[in-house]
Amino acid sequence: MAKEIFLTPREQELFLDLYDLIFLDVDYLQKVIYQSSKPAIYRRTKLLEEHGYITSFRLAIVDKANPAGRSKNVYTLDSKGLEEVRELLGEARWDTRWTDRTPSHIYHCLEMANVHASFKLIDNDHFGIHEWLNESRSQYRFADGRDGQIKPDGMLLLKAKSHDIHAGVMLELERSKQRKDVSIGKLKRYNRYCEIKCFTDQESIDVDIAAPRIVFISVKENEMRNLILHTKDVNTSSTKGVLYTTMEKILADPYGKIFFAKGSSNPEQLYGIADPIN
Template sequence: MKRIREKEEGPVITHLGDRERDLLMVLYDMLFVDIDFVSTYIYPEILPTSTHRRIRKLEESGYIKSFKTPRADGVSVQNIKVICLDRLGVEEVEALTGESRWDTRWTKRTPTYIHHLIQLAKMRGILQEKQLPDFQFQTWIPERSSYYQYGQRKDDVIVPDGTVVFKRIVNDKAGDFAYFVEMERSRQRAAVSINKLRRYNEYMGRENGLAKHSIFETRPVITRVCFISANENEKLRLIEHTKDVDTSRIQAVLYTTYDEVLNDPYGEIWCFKGREGKHTMWKIIRDA
């Protein structure tokens, strides 16, 4: 698609369009995005210079604010421009959704964690953009809403980085497929991932556990856990470390890499725990 250059207009936003509201909603859920996300998923039809101009106007009007943060790879000395909600943006989202759950402390994060959230936002963006007619993106539920205390003990909690829900349509019948997303840190200890799986297994084994989890409007017909690693070696290491963890109550545990999701989100990129080969994320693998 050929991008166009917009005409220069006034310095202040006087009317929010659907794209601007979409951006504010994404920022409410994901907390941070970078300028590349905005150009790719919010304004794909206009040139980057026009995108920067729109962002500047939104910032000058008090809807968003921006700052520079170091790149996570540590290779380039160039910082990246990061965007988050400002006061009017929060008020606009609250007017749109009826929710009033915002804490300014959420946007006071380290560069590493900001980059982590930007990666999650790009995963959300590509999953929504590339959705299929028979596997439709429904919603992305952020970490703060996905958190769930399933038991009495302090450690009886699941805290996914996000939960993504799709509608799977087969022979004119539809059902929700839910995926708890775990974006693994590059230096994450094996014990952390093992404990995550243990807690997911306990959560899904509890009577009415899913039914009581308020993020689901209807109980999903399929519920899975997805691990997203930084690269292939870390993915293979994670598979090895978690292969003996009891996941008998989880319908499937999936593994892939961040780059694979961005390049081909609905392709055969997913390794299933205890199975050979790679499959699509909706694949139903029957026991032999």
């Protein structure tokens, strides 16, 4: 029989983050949720699993710096955790197909979770997170066919701390082998989405925003430079701007001047995430 468990505010935060991000690894739990040793986290998560709040599996670590055969714990919601989310939010929509994904997709989700953590943990004088929308909640179909849908890896809704103003940022974590035509197609669809103001009636966006800004995050500097070159002539006039950065920079300083901007009069000028582009 499982040991009795009493849920803490940290567990509530864990369930909500799992609801938003689908998959989290033990490194995220250590950095964002528990700020404790990994053995202590493993004991706590094992108890949560035994009571049906979360479930876990081992995921192989694919990294040139690490030898083959290593793996780590990855967590997602189980039935009782989802019920806790419903109690906290009033409702919760969950599809088991979201967790039946390939390892590559799970890695992609974990990388986006790291981006979320950087915005959540690093304080900023001007902005805070209003809400994070995962891939499922941020996607939107505005026309039939493949070209009639946007599908960001996530969307960040920011709130100004000194004014009642919100801003939307669509996030695209670029894969290293992504082809030029795929990136161009994404930007064309984003521009059309903004042109017809789909963001004004998208149910998952619960605040008033202007047209969203598009942020591309590349793994490597040279990949970012190629992306800038490949997309420079795409019409994005209906968006709030297109920014480019690397994963390393956004994890270190997400609110800093780390972004190159499409259409900037000075191609080498760096911008903050909400700076006007000139």
